[in-house]
Amino acid sequence: MTRALARQAGILAATFLGLFFVTFAIGRLMPLDPVLAVTGPDISDEIYQQVRAEMGLDDPIIVQFFRYTWQVARLDFGTSIVTRETVAADILRVFPATLELATAGTLIGMLIGVPAGIAAAVWRGGVVDAVVRVLTLVGYSAPVFWKGLMLLLVFYVWLGWVEGPGRIDVVWEGMVEPVTGIIILDAAMAGEWEMVQNAFGHLILPAVSLGYGAAAYIGRMTRSFMLDQMRQEYVTAARAKGLSELRIVVRHVLPNCAVQLITAVALTYGLLLEGAVLTETVFAWPGLGQYMTRAMFNADMNAVLGGTFVIGAVFVALNLAADTLYRVLDPRAG
Amino acid sequence: MNPLLQVEDLDVRFATPMGLVHAVRGVGFTMGREKLAIVGESGSGKSVTGRALMGLVAPPGRVSAHRLDFDGIALADAGPVAFRRLRGKRIGLVMQDPKFSLNPVQRIGEQISETLRLHTGLSSAAARSRSMAMLEAVRISDPERVYRAYPHELSGGMAQRAMLSMMLVAEPDLLIADEPTSALDVTVQLEILSILDEQIRLRGMGLIFISHDLRLVSRFCDRVLVMYAGRVVETIAAADLAHAKHPYTQGLYRCLPNLDRPGEKLPVLNRDPAWLTA
Numbered sequence: 001m002t003r004a005l006a007r008q009a010g011i012l013a014a015t016f017l018g019l020f021f022v023t024f025a026i027g028r029l030m031p032l033d034p035v036l037a038v039t040g041p042d043i044s045d046e047i048y049q050q051v052r053a054e055m056g057l058d059d060p061i062i063v064q065f066f067r068y069t070w071q072v073a074r075l076d077f078g079t080s081i082v083t084r085e086t087v088a089a090d091i092l093r094v095f096p097a098t099l100e101l102a103t104a105g106t107l108i109g110m111l112i113g114v115p116a117g118i119a120a121a122v123w124r125g126g127v128v129d130a131v132v133r134v135l136t137l138v139g140y141s142a143p144v145f146w147k148g149l150m151l152l153l154v155f156y157v158w159l160g161w162v163e164g165p166g167r168i169d170v171v172w173e174g175m176v177e178p179v180t181g182i183i184i185l186d187a188a189m190a191g192e193w194e195m196v197q198n199a200f201g202h203l204i205l206p207a208v209s210l211g212y213g214a215a216a217y218i219g220r221m222t223r224s225f226m227l228d229q230m231r232q233e234y235v236t237a238a239r240a241k242g243l244s245e246l247r248i249v250v251r252h253v254l255p256n257c258a259v260q261l262i263t264a265v266a267l268t269y270g271l272l273l274e275g276a277v278l279t280e281t282v283f284a285w286p287g288l289g290q291y292m293t294r295a296m297f298n299a300d301m302n303a304v305l306g307g308t309f310v311i312g313a314v315f316v317a318l319n320l321a322a323d324t325l326y327r328v329l330d331p332r333a334g
Numbered sequence: 335m336n337p338l339l340q341v342e343d344l345d346v347r348f349a350t351p352m353g354l355v356h357a358v359r360g361v362g363f364t365m366g367r368e369k370l371a372i373v374g375e376s377g378s379g380k381s382v383t384g385r386a387l388m389g390l391v392a393p394p395g396r397v398s399a400h401r402l403d404f405d406g407i408a409l410a411d412a413g414p415v416a417f418r419r420l421r422g423k424r425i426g427l428v429m430q431d432p433k434f435s436l437n438p439v440q441r442i443g444e445q446i447s448e449t450l451r452l453h454t455g456l457s458s459a460a461a462r463s464r465s466m467a468m469l470e471a472v473r474i475s476d477p478e479r480v481y482r483a484y485p486h487e488l489s490g491g492m493a494q495r496a497m498l499s500m501m502l503v504a505e506p507d508l509l510i511a512d513e514p515t516s517a518l519d520v521t522v523q524l525e526i527l528s529i530l531d532e533q534i535r536l537r538g539m540g541l542i543f544i545s546h547d548l549r550l551v552s553r554f555c556d557r558v559l560v561m562y563a564g565r566v567v568e569t570i571a572a573a574d575l576a577h578a579k580h581p582y583t584q585g586l587y588r589c590l591p592n593l594d595r596p597g598e599k600l601p602v603l604n605r606d607p608a609w610l611t612a
Contacts, residue, residue: 240421241421252437332439
């Protein structure tokens with residue numbers, strides 16, 4: 001057990017070192033002058049050299065790499081030239097919005113996708129299967145911004161059942177001190193139930209448009225994992241024991257699919273946490289995707305690298321979590 | 335008294351994209367609480383016959399029978415529920431390779447007591463001790479460890495004993511063993527056979543032993559049903575196998591090398607198309 005943990009920690013350290021290296025390399029290889037990005041183009045050669053020396057760009061590349069590693073390890077990503085704030089503070093502000101949206105989207109994807117996939121596999125070739133297959137095909141292939149716009153048109157503009165773009169109505173903005181940064185949680189903790197309702201009304205459409213795509217992917221994967229397991233001999237053995245089909249699915253087939261399902265769900269969650277740029281744009285959702293896009297358009301390298309690092313770290317953390325769950329659920333993984 | 339199993343004109347067809355496969359063609363036999371072997375080459379329909387008796391032929395397979403009576407219960411036109419009531423409780427099935435026939439993510443003990451609890455409604459403590467006794471009965475020396483183990487932690491022979499326990503624990507009247515030793519090492523095959531033999535005799539149950547090994551079967555069973563291309567070509571007492579009448583049975587019996595007469599050329603089995611219709 002100790003050895004397994006040590007091995008895990010070693011892998012983690014190596015992964016992060018690789019991540020440091022990649023973000024560092026992107027920063028150096030981009031055809032952007034980091035000095036000019038700070039000073040602006042109209043400066044004398046003398047000042048240019050002085051700033052360059054101050055930024056440490058004259059040092060050997062290896063020194064620069066370790067200095068960078070040390071900084072990032074302390075979560076110091078420098079200052080954004082767009083917001084004039086530290087990138088760390090910016091990310092702390094925008095990431096909870098993305099976290100909120102991605103979590104809601106993944107939950108919807110899981111709660112709809114897994115049962116739909118199971119039903120399609122159990123009644124393979126029947127009506128349920130056909131419906132699930134058509135719906136997942138649409139969820140897969142319709143672009144997310146189109147789904148978002150259609151949802152807005154129908155449920156916000158025509159029916160008026162939900163709130164429109166943004167995370168919260170302007171009247172509520174700044175009403176509650178951000179603790180987690182996730183508005184629904186913050187409002188709930190402050191006991192502002194009307195505000196919770198409002199935030200939920202804003203969240204539902206973007207979450208559904210992301211969740212539909214996630215449900216399509218998870219549903220298709222669930223269906224194929226299930227079909228794969230249902231062909232196995234142990235299922236015949238379970239039937240020979242006299243178990244009902246329901247019990248066979250719940251007690252024997254599903255636990256065997258769980259391991260693969262976790263990987264599929266973790267992958268989906270990771271992709272959504274990266275910041276769904278299109279969805280965040282359609283719904284004016286101030287998340288990581290929007291922040292990164294703006295940073296890129298403005299050649300705001302500190303923000304781009306900081307964001308890239310955070311996304312990388314999130315992926316590593318998710319994989320670690322999936323690996324751990326995998327070990328718990330599959331006795332063979334040891 | 336009713337015979338344990340009465341089968342008349344059993345037919346199994348599979349509608350495949352390549353056309354209709356007629357796997358079992360009009361098989362019929364009657365058996366009591368005896369050890370009956372079904373022998374034949376690969377694809378002769380012996381496994382499908384075994385599964386059809388338990389209602390375990392999955393679509394696109396279709397089973398029909400003029401008569402399929404188990405201990406007086408008519409199953410020929412019965413629905414899936416009638417078969418399910420018998421499975422595990424009155425008819426058990428041991429399959430070829432325990433590596434695949436045990437659920438890999440469930441403990442052995444849970445898999446055994448699951449059968450028991452389903453059919454007897456015993457409390458979990460009672461089911462546990464009965465399962466433990468069952469493991470001991472199949473000559474497992476440390477049932478505590480095996481009960482808690484996952485299938486991948488057991489050797490093939492151990493896992494097959496666990497499989498046997500899972501299917502015998504609810505005390506069925508008939509056990510269908512489908513090549514129960516073919517996936518095992520030669521050294522453990524005899525051990526498993528002797529355990530199987532002992533349990534069948536002790537419980538006074540019927541056994542259908544499906545195998546391709548005619549010589550093994552001749553020492554182990556009372557009666558042999560020889561199948562070829564989905565039909566029963568010969569039914570013969572195991573003791574009389576050396577004097578079998580059907581050329582296919584003779585061929586199967588003689589196609590193994592004999593230790594007493596080394597260097598002898600093995601005869602080639604010549605299949606006569608007339609067997610298909612005989």
